[in-house]
Amino acid sequence: MMRKPLVMGNWKLNGDTKMVAELIAGLKNELASVNGCQVAIAPPNMYLSQASDQIKGSLIELGAQNSDVNVSGAFTGETSPLMLKDVGVKYVILGHSERRTYHAETDELIAKKFAAVKENGLTPVLCIGETEAENEAGQTEAVCAKQLDAVLKTLGAAAFNQAVIAYEPVWAIGTGKSATPAQAQAVHKFIRDHIAKQDANVAKQVIIQYGGSVNAANAAELFTQPDIDGALVGGASLKADAFAVIVKAAEAAKKA
Template sequence: MRRKRVIGNWKMNGGLAANRRLLDELLPQLAALQGVEVAVCPPFPYLAQVAALLEGSGVALGAQDLYTVEKGAFTGEVGGGMLRELGCRFVLVGHSERRSLFGECDEVVAEKFAMALRAGLVPVLCVGETLAQRRQGQTEQVVSAQLQAVLRRSGIQGLAAGVIAYEPVWAIGSGETASPEQAQAVHRHIRALLGEFDRACAAATPLLYGGSVKADNASALFAQLDIDGGLIGGASLEAASFLAICQAASPRQEQERAQP
């Protein structure tokens, strides 16, 4: 059985005092949560601070991006080994904002995924379609192309060593969200595509949903067969909301939902 995961992406938010307040409120309550792997991804300047605050908590540290090579004359970029040295376990790769705002194509994302694996990190591969692409019926085509670029570079075993997060671009930060059924349909497609290469890998690969997950829709989303948790944006900056989402992913909640 795949373990549920909830990863908070703080994006370009936070501050020394704000980070401490958030985690001081959140960590004692997360300590009682069982059966859910939780991680947070702060901006680069706060990785060391957050790593220290998370020490001994069981909450993992992640980064929001990395470069395609380990080191060199690449001003402003960050290597995977640097992230690992700071205590990161996860790193986001190909987030929709990196694709749309910074022009990262599928091949660049595939190189970043491979770099994360070489650095000993768990890459969280973000895939998803725009509203225009969904309206044109291209969702599966777009998501398949994004996955196949990584498969060509790292193979099914490499892809299965990471996490895949489906984030419909039209739902991020918009207040909109795919219905549980819409989200499940894409997750099912992703797992089926992986199954064409290796059924065992397909069954074991964690698939997260990342489109405006909130406390009031998390339970319905996480109840879907192929949704193994969430990649959380704005709600991860509010302790009560993030805690509620993490609780919705717990096996205890799943057992309660399954009772008649």
């Protein structure tokens, strides 16, 4: 089956009203002719409503960078999956290494968020990946399996129907170091095979993005790999032209 790649921009803690307006205008212009790739942007929560209004009539869909597990209640400072959905969000990034590191998010908490996001009709984008030390110790597959198993063991393989996984080696995020296409493909194949042990059909359709210093220069070669279905893009997603090159590379690789 043909998986339609998804290229998603994680804007992280960047932006203001003017920048959001300009960046989305630029993206709409640059991506007007694209049809072979799904595209999403994940601005800070503060600007989700503005972004939702601005992307109307384009192929760009809306993502959020995080969600709470609760839908409402006495949880000061949190944002619920229902609220995200209410302002037009489709995708929710979960378990990003920055959340795991700075907010001590555990595999168990991330699995609960995954369940809450799915229950409320949103598409989770589950970030998994190993640190440099884990990579050097040959632990890459073990770490990825453990992070996947938090969801597989609590929710079952079916939870990955209509879900996205983003393999982001922590040592490659914002460092300028990227896994080689062959290294990334090997891990993506491992991830797909790991899910296939429980359900081959679910494994076939799940979108597995690569993330970690994806840029205009390395995108094309990454996307020609059979198990790499697009990218979760950090820094390069803040420039319309750089992001568009990545989207078009994903589109071209799948058409080829």
